[in-house]
Every structure is written in C-alpha cells, then in structure tokens.
Amino acid sequence: MNILVCFIAAPDLDKLIEEDWVIDKDLQIDTSFLKPTLNSYDESAIEIALRLSDASQKTKVSINHKALTIASTPATTILKTLNALRFKQVVRIDSQDDFRFRPGAIAYILSQYVLKHATQDVLFLGRQSTVGENAKTHLLVAERLGWPCITQVSGIEVIDENHLVVTSQVDDGQIRQKIQTPCVLCIGEVPNTFMRVPTIKDRMLYGKRPIEILSTTDFQLPDETEELLDLKVISHERHGIFIEGETPEQKARELYKMYLKERLEKI
Amino acid sequence: MIYKGILNGCSTDIATQAGELNNFISDNLHSEDTVGSTILFYSEKEQRDALIRLVPTESVKLVRITRYQPENILKALTTMEQGEMTHLYLFPSGFAGSEMAVRLAFRMKGSSLVQVKQIEYSGVQLIASKTVYANHVLGTFKLTKKPYCVSLAKGSANDQAINTRDKLIVTEYDMTHLHENQFIKASKAIPRKQASNLTNTRFLLIGGNGMKNKADTQYLKQIADTIGADFGVSRPVAMSGWTSLHRQVGVSGSMTKAAVCIVAGASGAAAFYAGIEKSKFIVAINTDSRAPINKTSDVAIIDDYKAVLDELVKVMREDRPI
C-alpha cells in the first residue's frame, strides 16, 4: 500500500515573546530565528505511518511510505530524521512562494504530484498548519483528486491491499469505518503518537540518503479565491497582579481571602 | 444578500450548532436587505418538531436523510442548491461544519474560509476575519468568488435565546434514498461516553504540562473534586494520555467561560488561552515569572502549584466544610 504523508515544518510560535510579534508592511512576522518543528497533527501522521509499516509483517501488506513537504527552507534536520526513520522516500518540493495562506495552491501541487509523479493509495495530512491555520488543504486535495476524505482520524488499521479500518472523531463521538482506498485521511488529535526518535545507528545508515527535490515551478498554480488583507496581533492582557508572600502557603491564603472566597460563594 | 445556515440535526450537539448560528447572524447579518433561511439535515422523525424549534431563521428546508455522511450531504446540497442565488452559506464550528464549508465551496466554484469570527459584505466581496499564527494574530481575508462558504469560530455561541417563531415556513425534502458512498464498506458509530461539561462550568481548575506525569494529573483531578471545581487540562497533558481527551481546553478542545478559572502549571500559549479567555476571573500558578499566563491572568502566584493548591484546600476546609 502506497502511503504519502504530507507535512509542513513551522516555527514553534510558543517560543516568541511579546516583543517578537511585529507585523511588517508585507504582512510578514519574522520567525527566521526559530527552529522549524512539526506540529502535533503532522507528528501523529508520521508516527501512525511508521506504526502501520511496523505492523506490515502481521498484516502481510507491505507499506511503501513516503514523506513530502513543500518548503522554502530546506528544514534539513527534519528531512534527515524522516530518512533515518526509514521512510522509503523523502521528497521536498522547493518553493520561494509565500504559501502561508494559500491552501488552494498547496492542495493543487499535492494532487498534481499524486497524479503525475507518484501514484498513491492513501494520503495522510495533519489537520492544520500552525501559521496559516487554514484547515483546508486535506479537503481541497481530496476534492481535486475526486477521492473521499475522512477528517479527524484517530486510528488506522490495514486490512488488506485495498482496505482500511479508520476511526475518526465526529461532533458527537467517534465513527469506525471500513473503507476502500484511495482516500485522503486527515489526522486529528491522537494521544500517544509522538514521533519516535531514530537510533544513532539508523541516523548514520539512513539519515544521509538523498532527498528527492522538485520545484513548484514544475507545477502551474491556480488563482486563489481568498486573499489576505491584514494581520493584527491579538492582545489578551489582564491585570496580572502578582500575589506576594514569603511561602507558597502564605500566597495561597492571600489568594483565597482576597480574591476567591467572595467569588466562590456566589457560584 | 441571501444567506443560508446549514445545521446537522443528526448530531447530538445540534443545540450548540443552532446557538452559534443564531449568535453569528444577530451580530453580523442584520442589514435590511439580508434574507436568511436554514437547511436542516435530520434522520429521526420523532425529533423533527424539537429540531424545528432550534432554527434561527424564518424559513427552513428540512432534509431527511439516513445518516450524516459528508459525501451524501455534499451531493444533497449541490443538487438542492443548483441555480439558487445564495451568496453565503454558514456552517457551525464543528468538524462537520468546516469540512462542508470547504468542499461545498469547491464544488460550487465559490470561496471558503473556516473558523471565521466576523464578516462584512460589501456587495462584491466578503471580508472575513479569523485567527491565524496559533491564535496570536487576527487575519482579515477577502473572499472573491460567490458563493462564500464559511464555518464559524469555535466558542461563538452565547446564551442568547433563539427566537421561536410563530410562522415558520417549513419545506420538507426526503433524501433517504441517497445511498452510502461506495468507498464505505461498513461503519459503526460510537457515541461519546463522557460529554465534556467544561463549556458551561462555573469553577474550573486546569492543569498543564507542569504536572509532568499521570500520577500528578490524577492528584490535581482529586484537588479539583475536593474544592468543587471541574477539571481541565492543556494539550500536552491530553496528548501524553495522562487523562482523557475530553478534558482538553483550548482551540482544539473546550471553549470555557467559568466565573473562576485556576490555571496550574500551564504557560498560557495563545491556542490554550483562547479556551479560557471568556472566564470572568483567572488565577495563574506558575514557577516561571516570565510565563505568558501571568500577564493574561487577573492574579498570578509564582510558585510550585502543588504547595499552593495543598494549602488552598486547607484554607477552604477551614473556612467551610468541603
């Protein structure tokens, strides 16, 4: 079964301090000093693909898993890690475009990649990227390919070459479905699927395997139907009064007496 | 402008969906030349009348289906709406709403945006805003192609009552003949065992990654029980499996509005904070004086959360039996 995991490395925005949130005239925020990381949806997507591959001896279905990203910067560490984790192939589509808010363009490239470059049975995508928060790419890829899509996926089992059992979250619970490939699976919140760390031996043996590099100029991009007009930093500041005291016990008593007692009595 | 709200009456969260639409409509779509209606999908005949009472507009198309399966709903919507002059389709904030907004726009050659907080229609384009950069920034977007399909931001429902109307215009459609999409070979719904009660809680204690392990998470849950608070967690705690996912607070969890919210050992990342920003009073307990949560709280204690909360339990016990 051919599985393509599409991911995006993004700066860890939690590392920015208040003063870093400066929007320039081109509606850019400088995050170049932050190390690219994977968000938890993409991490889960990668780990789930690896677990399916681990289980292939049991299921007797061989898994050919590939990882692909569209990125302007090499994000080399992550790509090398994916190599060391023994993805069969790691692909980077090089791009100098600003794709932060262009899920339509990303979806177009991904679908063209699948149609023209490498046939796939299943596509895994994380629910949304950290920067754009577009939450549209997986749906648009599915529409472009004419494939069905299951969102908020939390579990996948391989049944045979053409069938999967997929568990996903819906608005009032979960649903477990036996489905036929091809399909797009959008990975949601999945506890205990942190991406594994490769062994040093695997890093040495596989980490430096070549990464396939394509360019977005190989793809003709469609016009976007949504356009960014403005960005404004949101401020959430409140009083932020520090409760002073010599010991934690003193502070707790002060908190209760001055701030909580009356409020809790009204609840 | 003509708009339609789309509701999924097959889901048990229908009252929240209707509340969100109602609130959004009254905040954003009040100009005189605005005409709105609702399309409500449902499957259980017995629920029909109760569902109609939730409709936030004067007219409603009731569409009976066997099951809310996205591919079928899309088929039904594109068939029903072909040739209609609808400018805007509004979907609730849930998973189904965001999926439908994007896919319907694609099929109807329109434009879409999900998790939208506010809109403004100029006659030729829709201006819509939503949070980006993990909830740190508000982005304003121009949608250029009609129909505009948007899903609402989570937590936009308030307690505003829905106007139950005397003269509701109801049109009925039977689409129970729509077959399951071929790609599904079998399916089984697993209803939620524990619904999250965090959305409406008045007193909330939240534990963050500062809890470090499952045992400490259980310890904090006990403290919450003792002081009569509901217990929530930040994402790393839920993702580590230290407690169940339904306790997660934030943009990808529950959006709360407690009268008192105590946050212990969470840094206060924007994606988390969005889930508590409607609290009346926020207390932060954190060992790091530079943690963002301190500034976005009403009061903050810089100390170990365990020492502080143990003493809080004591002082509350002294004051009133708990």
Ligand SMILES: Cc1cc2nc3c(=O)[nH]c(=O)nc-3n(C[C@H](O)[C@H](O)[C@H](O)COP(=O)(O)OP(=O)(O)OC[C@H]3O[C@@H](n4cnc5c(N)ncnc54)[C@H](O)[C@@H]3O)c2cc1C
């Ligand atoms: C698209 C997207 C959606 C997201 N959705 C959510 C969401 O819904 N909910 C959510 O929570 N996060 C969400 N996040 C993640 C969010 O950005 C943060 O990574 C997360 O909230 C951090 O959790 P935390 O504060 O518990 O952990 P950390 O950032 O690790 O903070 C732990 C804090 O505990 C303090 N601490 C440590 N020990 C102690 C002690 N003994 N006593 C007191 N304090 C102590 C530390 O000083 C630190 O401030 C999302 C991120 C993205 C990109």
